[in-house]
Amino acid sequence: MLAGDGKPKHILEVNGLRKTFGGLTAVENLDLRLEYGELRCIIGPNGCGKTTLFNLITGNLKPTAGRVIFEGREITAWPVPEISRLGIYRKFQVPSVFEGLTVYENMRIPYFARMKPSILGRSSVSRNEHQEIMELLERVNLAGQAGELAGNLAHGQKQWLEIGMVLASRPRLMLLDEPTAGMTIAETKITADLVQEISESSNISVMVIEHDLGFVKEVARKITVMYKGSIFREGTYEEIQADKDIHDIYLGRHR
Numbered sequence: 001m002l003a004g005d006g007k008p009k010h011i012l013e014v015n016g017l018r019k020t021f022g023g024l025t026a027v028e029n030l031d032l033r034l035e036y037g038e039l040r041c042i043i044g045p046n047g048c049g050k051t052t053l054f055n056l057i058t059g060n061l062k063p064t065a066g067r068v069i070f071e072g073r074e075i076t077a078w079p080v081p082e083i084s085r086l087g088i089y090r091k092f093q094v095p096s097v098f099e100g101l102t103v104y105e106n107m108r109i110p111y112f113a114r115m116k117p118s119i120l121g122r123s124s125v126s127r128n129e130h131q132e133i134m135e136l137l138e139r140v141n142l143a144g145q146a147g148e149l150a151g152n153l154a155h156g157q158k159q160w161l162e163i164g165m166v167l168a169s170r171p172r173l174m175l176l177d178e179p180t181a182g183m184t185i186a187e188t189k190i191t192a193d194l195v196q197e198i199s200e201s202s203n204i205s206v207m208v209i210e211h212d213l214g215f216v217k218e219v220a221r222k223i224t225v226m227y228k229g230s231i232f233r234e235g236t237y238e239e240i241q242a243d244k245d246i247h248d249i250y251l252g253r254h255r
Ligand SMILES: Nc1ncnc2c1ncn2[C@@H]1O[C@H](COP(=O)(O)OP(=O)(O)O)[C@@H](O)[C@H]1O
Pocket: 021, 024, 025, 026, 044, 045, 046, 047, 048, 049, 050, 051, 052, 053
């Protein structure tokens, strides 16, 4: 749908999305709209299709049916690199930083990815690039660890480094899959603040899959609840919290 100025109203639209794996239906008749600048939390019991939804948006998986529309353009089943080039970047559920490289070297990887092949051999860092990396490390609370091997970071810090790497990719839409998995309560709170700060201070739309209801409460934005591959409810934290059916699906009691 187009807004008055001809720009699409939603940065992302998912229509009638379906994904089957053999006899298993992981995503079913899923419709979702994300507004420009929105920060959306996606929750739902294990195995309800959250990660599969992200894989379908990023092109890592091809849908069985349905459409993915980014900024008014259909990108369903485009190759992953082309979808990345539009500015859709994701953080995986398991941290995937390069453990044998330093924090700083990890942060440089997205810059290499943007370079033209002719200058790929260049090993020095431009002043702007250095400044940007240090600013991003500051934002993700890792400025003091720039020279540390990523493999030596605590689990929570690896998650933050990966968020920093996603930011260095200059996303327009950032997808975070359980960024607080394995974090302490204190780290979870810092991560919730970080995600809110990113959403408020940058022109980045964010979708975050979360298991931790403390995180979702802290972030306090519109929540989408998935169940058995479809959207079950959408609402505020208070609405979700008061909904008995949602408690039941988490406890496996929904009929
Ligand atoms: N590549 C795959 N091959 C087969 N089955 C899969 C694959 N990916 C996910 N599934 C299945 O699809 C369902 C949804 O999985 P997933 O999207 O990972 O759920 P969630 O992230 O909500 O926990 C699960 O039953 C899972 O086992």
